[in-house]
Amino acid sequence: MGRNDDIVPPADYPLRATIRDVAARAGVSIGTASKALNASGRLRQETRDRVVAAANELGFRPNAMAQSLHRSRSMTVGVLTTDSFGRFIFPILEALEETLAGHGIAIFMCNATDDPEREQQHLDQLLGKRIDGLLVTARRMDRRPAIAVPGKSMPVIYVFSQSDDPDALCLLPDDHGGAVLAVEHLIATGRRRIAHITGPAEFEAVTLRHQGYAEALVRAGLPALPEYYLNGLWSEAWGREAVAQLFANAATAPDALFCGNDQIARGASDALRERGLSVPDDVAVVGFDNWDVMALAARPPLSSVDMNLHRLGRAAGERLIAMIGGERIRGVERLPCSLVVRPSSAPAGQTTPKQDKNS
Amino acid sequence: MGRNDDIVPPADYPLRATIRDVAARAGVSIGTASKALNASGRLRQETRDRVVAAANELGFRPNAMAQSLHRSRSMTVGVLTTDSFGRFIFPILEALEETLAGHGIAIFMCNATDDPEREQQHLDQLLGKRIDGLLVTARRMDRRPAIAVPGKSMPVIYVFSQSDDPDALCLLPDDHGGAVLAVEHLIATGRRRIAHITGPAEFEAVTLRHQGYAEALVRAGLPALPEYYLNGLWSEAWGREAVAQLFANAATAPDALFCGNDQIARGASDALRERGLSVPDDVAVVGFDNWDVMALAARPPLSSVDMNLHRLGRAAGERLIAMIGGERIRGVERLPCSLVVRPSSAPAGQTTPKQDKNS
């Protein structure tokens, strides 16, 4: 199948010991050696020991391909990303890998950044390798078309990404809930005029977080003013610009900013400082993502909503194991976010006791 | 081998078509079917077509495990990271994956963040899977001990990481050259008092970059002042603090900063602005890593040394392919960095025509 031709045949590899070598050295048959090594069958203890000793001496390691061929279970899953390996994918991947490794399952990594043809190639390759399951991640803006796995047989999970296949299992962070968390926190610390600066409206997450934001406000008896909701880019520059817009008129300026990500939050925080406004005394700021590089480097460090990507990755691993085991799981599962509170959203007027300023 | 017990046997998977199904449907023997599908052997064209048609109708996909078993070549390599999947590893991985995928080779991802025991487990698993090669990445501070692969047979490459095994191949960015690039650029744009703010001295990269920095200065007839070399953390906060130290005495203040990474550079740049100094008019700043999140968000955008990690990943893939093909490569290979010039290091006094200041 394709491009294997350009690799010349094995050079001079010392062949690995096989179970037949072990058997020969221990003076038993292959079957007996297998039983001894797998602690199965009925064998004398002395025989077992002899086989195990021979295996150790030869550095024997069973050939997983032969085992898999026999069991028709490859102990292998594929991870197919269509968003290159972005910053969000890492923690997920890390937890996933750890979870699966604990069950002896290895991961094939594939990347097909927005190239359907490469995606198909990768999928072909993975199917050829008889993966036991597939995990798909993608850019979060759009629902991605379902992966075409023949036969409906193989478990597929979309993580941090949503498919339009109703039979699929999708694992996502609870964007709505995360926004509620942030806004309720701001309200609890005494803020009343809370604006939301966020990313492009095309992202489903933007919509969900906006809804959470609005609901939390309304539930607290506060108005969700349209002029307090600003869409833009996911950048610091946009955060700065949004602050310029919001604070152009001092009379209508907010006393808290809930930002769609930490970059926006950081840009906003910088802009506030440069306007002579104190964070958090004059304006509280809460970000989203809890990306330490941003959140900790900001002055002051940013409160932020954490999507618990690690937990998401672990959950994905566990679901996948369950599905490989035969369970059928489907639907959209949203895992809770949590709020990490840092100085940028301390209660108004708490940080610097002596304080009386206004913009 | 271990934890496979907790996965129940196959549920109700519709078995994939095998070559024997294809052969039966095409009315030929298994061997003939194989030859037809692999375009090998001597067969009538009509027979080939019949077999291929049967294969398509059945959605046949050859079982890679069976193929590998036969060829004793798994078309698979392992990537073992000991630094979790850090930000630096991503671009490398991406390029590596792309390169290897082009040759039909798949990647097993393993992560053993600083845990020798997990590392050994992963290695065992990979050896069991009969990977054709291994790629190791690690935190760059220390040379890591060699991976214990039995038999000296399997190709191993350390990328973005250095092993103490003299027989190994290590692929690294040319830190020394990158520093030279940055400093020569600063000199060329008219700077004369160039300081170097960087990370912890334990990092080999810190030493190498320092050497490059010093050599470039000396070569230009400029002194490499010890008070212009500051070690600290890889953080924005340290960048700010270092600026405070360097500019405490206006008489000895530098007119350019070469920073060990973009975070330091950004912190420094912020601190300069807050001291009323203009970047680049009063002080030029050059960072390292060319991490867009930092370099582009800084005001003004930062010039930075790019380690060309993508190229590094590609090179790693190519070397690995060559080694799998039988070539023996060893030693330490350092790939060139490049300099990305942005406004933060424009020639002194060029940005704002009207200007006459001194710190």
Place this chain on the structure above:
DNA sequence: GCAGTGAAGGAAAAGGTTTTCTCAATCGCC
């Protein structure tokens, strides 16, 4: 002394593919 029992280990099939070897049939040529 013999049937029956249990233990210990061997033989062989199966899993899916590739490849070599062999065999049968056809062709060209005299």
Place this chain on the structure above:
DNA sequence: GGCGATTGAGAAAACCTTTTCCTTCACTGC
């Protein structure tokens, strides 16, 4: 029409394990 050469296709081994089924052997109990 017979001979060698060539072509097309099948049989079987090999890759490495696991597992099921058998065989052998030594006992026990009568």
